[in-house]
């Protein structure tokens with residue numbers, strides 16, 4: 001295996017410019033799943049991937065997740081792409097999942113460069129929406145296959161692929177497809193790997209065994225039949241913005257404490273073993289400050305900060321649709337406003353209980369206002385938290401691969417973000433799931449100036465390949 005891996009690593013080094021051009025091509029496709037106008041671009045990105053699978057002789061089929069309603073419009077959901085590279089019964093079959101949709105991005109949000117044009121800066125950062133989340137990692141798997149083909153090297157495992165285009169928008173329809181394919185396309189799967197999260201810091205790779213869940217809400221308040229002049233009507237009407245901001249201010253304290261009764265009841269207690277696992281992690285407050293480009297952290301020690309990030313729930317306010325947000329001093333009373341917030345959940349919280357607590361509390365708080373406006377709460381999507389066993393050979397193989405590529409043992413981490421489908425894979429396939437991140441903590445996923453460092457992309461491509469080689473030597 002050593003000789004094959006060396007050849008593979010050399011090939012990846014040699015082809016790095018090709019990989020970067022490939023990343024440039026996919027970043028240029030604005031596959032934003034949460035934007036009605038950009039939905040065709042998500043399909044375009046799916047087509048790009050299908051072409052690539054064909055080029056690499058990867059057998060594939062599409063699954064149609066159906067339609068959904070977004071912003072009052074019925075839309076076709078982008079296809080789930082199922083691939084199979086090799087079906088040799090003598091080899092292990094590893095399922096890799098990734099998503100080809102991205103978060104929204106506008107230059108005027110504060111990007112230094114055009115978000116959908118890949119730019120490499122002097123620090124070797126590849127800037128562009130989706131570079132780290134999750135187009136770079138998806139390409140990492142495909143680049144690895146290409147490198148093996150160029151070398152005429154037999155692939156060490158059968159690779160089963162599941163790429164979806166709705167992860168950033170609730171993975172609508174995917175759970176049903178996974179359950180339906182558990183005894184179909186996924187029937188031979190031995191283990192699952194997802195590369196869609198980030199290192200804890202800047203230098204040390206990690207393996208991730210936990211994710212928070214997410215329950216995403218919108219609260220709409222509507223009053224007058226149209227927007228009003230605040231000079232003419234201010235002081236005469238119940239203003240929707242006033243009601244909404246009052247409700248939003250009751251959800252979470254400025255110190256991050258969730259104020260909804262019952263929400264914290266099911267949070268798994270901290271065990272001694274878990275407590276003991278924090279000090280050895282390669283993480284400090286400076287790492288966090290560097291990732292957020294500021295020092296306004298809630299906690300004054302890194303262990304509490306980590307716990308706040310991945311083992312306790314949090315509630316974030318995201319925005320208000322319909323509110324005046326342009327420059328200038330428009331004197332409007334918006335007729336309808338929609339507040340957006342989400343709760344990141346942890347073991348043993350369940351979406352149904354979260355939903356019951358949120359609905360009761362917001363209805364009670366709105367009733368206290370005695371407002372003549374109308375208020376409606378809707379959960380847009382919900383996914384459960386996930387924690388796996390990292391004793392499994394899937395993790396052992398990944399740890400060996402990290403040592404081969406980076407010369408260090410990885411940290412074992414959890415993640416504050418959510419990939420709801422992770423738990424579905426674990427439960428429906430009854431197989432171990434591993435998160436093997438490619439990018440760094442400072443990559444700015446979902447934020448402005450998202451990037452993937454050239455070294456993370458290239459070494460990460462080696463890591464994904466080395467992991468498959470390591471897996472081929474384990475029995476499970």
Ligand SMILES: C[C@H](N)C(=O)N[C@@H](Cc1c[nH]cn1)C(=O)O
Pocket residue numbers: 133134167168169170196197214216416417418419445
């Ligand atoms: C961790 C993963 N790369 C990610 O970004 N997941 C998203 C999923 C999501 C849910 N609603 C919208 N997006 C996240 O954690 O926000």
Ligand SMILES: [Zn+2]
Pocket residue numbers: 103133168445446
């Ligand atoms: Zn994301």
Ligand SMILES: [Zn+2]
Pocket residue numbers: 099133134167196
């Ligand atoms: Zn992602």
